[in-house]
Amino acid sequence: MTTAADFSPDGYRRLIGSFLDTGYEVRNFDDVEQEKPHLILRHDVDQSLQAAVQLAKLEANIGVSSTYFVLLRTEMYNPLSRDGMDAMRAIRACGHRIGLHFDASLYDDDRDIFEAAAERECAILETALEEAVGDISFHRPVRSLLGLPGRFAGRLHVYDPVFYSDMAYCSDSRGGWGHGHPCDHAAFDAHKAMQLLTHPVWWVTPDADPVEKIGTVLDARLERLHRELRDNCEPWSNATRIDPAETRAEIPGRIRR
Known part of the structure; x- marks a missing residue:
């Protein structure tokens, strides 16, 4: 049974340490071998770039x-904003890759439309990062994209059978191990490759349940919006100087009264 303590910074260290201590090597999508103890670390950034950093x-x-x-x-963050670009640069400075998390639900359900849209989104991300984007994951993937063989928009994608159905796969979706704990998987005992999907938001806040962790993200987002308004909107800046200790949630209601 997993607890809140397992989904924490220390819990993540223990999890990765369990793989490294048994001889696993961390690999990328383009150099993994299915029959070897290789671990792909994939992070879908659904809610917070700051948590990802x-x-x-x-x-x-x-x-x-x-x-x-x-x-x-996404409505959750803007990767092309100042904060978003700073976050992506910080991730790259740590030696990690940036891939596109593609939300197919925003487009008509057609393979050609999906690929053209993903190509456009990759091009935007590549221009911002000034480097190639070689990997794509799907956000809440539609059925037609699950298990799709070969490349997508000319790039590797995480639900290719090579990385998904033909390889061990574990995910922490919803803040729990829906496919079972990775270290309990038969592939772990057999020292075979695994794709491990984690979402940063579940791991960076200790001693909190999933709802509390999302609440932390919302509080941080509200604070960033407040800061932006304070710096660029004089009425808001003047109003929020009335009582600096007042919570952001109370200010709009007081102003309307």
């Missing part, structure tokens, strides 16, 4: 590298 630094301290898949179109 925290995990990227933790991994750098452990001495492993991974791929962080970033959403280009």
Whole structure:
């Protein structure tokens, strides 16, 4: 049984240490071998780039590298903003890769449309990063993309059978191990390759349940929006100077009264 303590910075160190201590090597999607003790570390950044930076630094301290898949179109964060670009640069500075986290639900359900859209999104990300983006993951993938063989938009994708159905796969979706704990997987005992999907938001806040962790993300997002308004909108800046200790959530209601 996993606990909140398992989904924490120390818990992540223990998890990766369990693989390294048994002889696993961390590899990327383009150099993994299925029959060898290779571990692919994949991170889908669904909610917070700041959480991704925290995990990227933790991994750098452990001495492993991974791929962080970033959403280009999301209401949760803006990767092309100043904060977003700083976060992606920080992830790269830790020795990790950036991939595209593609949300197919934003487009008509058609393979050609999906690939053209993913190509456009990759091009935008490549222009921002000034480097190639070679890997794609799918955000809440539609059925037609699961198990799709070969390349997608000219790039490797994480649900190719080579990395998905033909290889051990474990995910921490919803803040738990829906496919069973990675160290309990038969592939772990057999020292065979595994794709390990984790979401940074579940790992960087200790002693909290999943709902509390999402609440922390929302609080941080609200604070960033407040800071932006304070610096660029005089009415808001004047209003929020009335009581600096007042919480951000209370300010809009007081102003309306």
